Amino acid sequence: MVKRLNNKGMTAIEILITFAIVVVIVVSMYNGIADLKAKETVSSYKLSLVTYKNLLTKDIQDDIIKNGLTAATIDTLEQSGKPVGYRVTLTLRDGTRRILEVKQIFGCAAVDSSEVADLCTSRGIDANQSDEFTISYGPEGELTDYPLPDLGHEELESFDGSGTKRIIYSLQISEVKVSVADSIFSIDIVLSHPDLDARHSINIVSPINYY
Amino acid sequence: MKKNNKGFVLVETLVVTVFVMAIFSVIYINFYPLAGEYERREFYDDVDSKYNTYWIKTFIQGSSYDFYKSGGPADTISSNKYVVFKCDDLTSPEDLTFCKNMWSRMEVKQAIITDYNLTDFKNVLQNNNTVANSLGNMFTAYIEYLPFYSYSSLNGAQYRVLVEFERHMNSDRNSEVYNTYSTMEILRP
DSSP states (O other): OOOOOOOOOOOHHHHHHHHHHHHHHHHHHHHHHHHHHHHHHHHHHHHHHHHHHHHHHHHHHHHHHHHOEEEEEEEEEEETTEEEEEEEEEEETTSOEEEEEEEEEOOOOOSSGGGHHHHTGGGTOOTTOOOEEEEEEEETTOOEEEEOOOOOEEEEEOTTSSOOEEEEESSEEEEEEEEOGGGEEEEEEEEEBTTBOGGGOEEEEEESSOO | OOOOOOOOOHHHHHHHHHHHHHHHHHHHHHHHHHHHHHHHGGGBSOHHHHHHHHHHHHHHHSTTBOTTSTTSHHHHHHHHSEEEOOGGGBOOHHHHHHHHHHHHHTTEEEEEEEESSOHHHHHHHHHOHHHHHHHOHHHHHHHHHSOOOOSOOTTOOOEEEEEEEEEESSSOTTSOEEEEEEEEEEOOO
16 A cells, blocks of 8 residues: 655745744743843842852951950041042950951043043043952951952043053942941941942941940 | 544644743743742841841840840730830940940831741731731731741740841932841840
8 A cells, every 4th residue: 555645835824924923922032031131140240249248248247246346446548648448447355456448449431532521530530540449358467358349341441542441340339438426336338330229238337345 | 544644724823822822921920020029038137137136136135125024025025926126125324325326327127026936926917917017018028938937946045036127228318218137036044
């Protein structure tokens, strides 16, 4: 017996309809996948930031809670005669000292020379200045740097023609608030990123001389 | 025997496609809220709240908080399953001032003390809307998220403090606020 094969192919209309269905499904999924991709990027930023914050907070709080804080003094950090941050000296009950330095130097974010006056000069920022945000902590004379995680940056040509680059980071220390009023030491370091809200600040509060 | 050589007709294909899309839609609708829930939990027991709760715990465990006085916190917890902690309950003027200043600086909204085991308190929240409403939806959701702590504390703790913080986005007190939550066990011999 000769087996008869089904030699019927698909008609053009069937292929067109199938193609149209596939296109509709792919288009409807595209936005969803793009959203997921954006969320994944933001999640990775958050993870880096939370890990950084937890590490720094734990190192400082461990010293304060285990040893007890007896005094805290705040000095202004200066660079070329300009205030650029804070230097906090924490004296612990065992007589040792810990230093916390927070440096906040904003770079010039101007892309071309027409923006320099508005974005940089009017705010007292040198046209060739890069961002510099650093936090250092440790025993006096043995400070450890805690570099902010690099969550994206821009490299801009400097305006002095030297060919060097200005670096503007996406993650910035936007505000530092430090106080020892009412015998309570508190520091709030607000970290800002264009894709994250300001809820990722580093916040440390401790009573002074309270056991 | 004649073999059935018919393929799927277009209507059959369309019906299956619609059916599969409906299944995907149901899955998406059910899983999407979980993403929001996950984001909300970022503010449960974060490192700042945990360390700040440590200081509230220190005040509660201190000698100027008369825990076992007649009609005091221990009795209230025994009857109501929780008690609201306030700095005004501290007897030492020095502790009272410290507590109030810390409370303000740490941006504490409310703090309550419950039994270490949360089973009874969770039942109260489920059955008594007045208590749940007084604590607020967000705080209640945090407590419901917490485990029951059915097994005894390894440290011998009998009580637990639950704290809600209302933090500002920046140093401007008019800036947007967000809430964080934390819990710690309490040792009261």
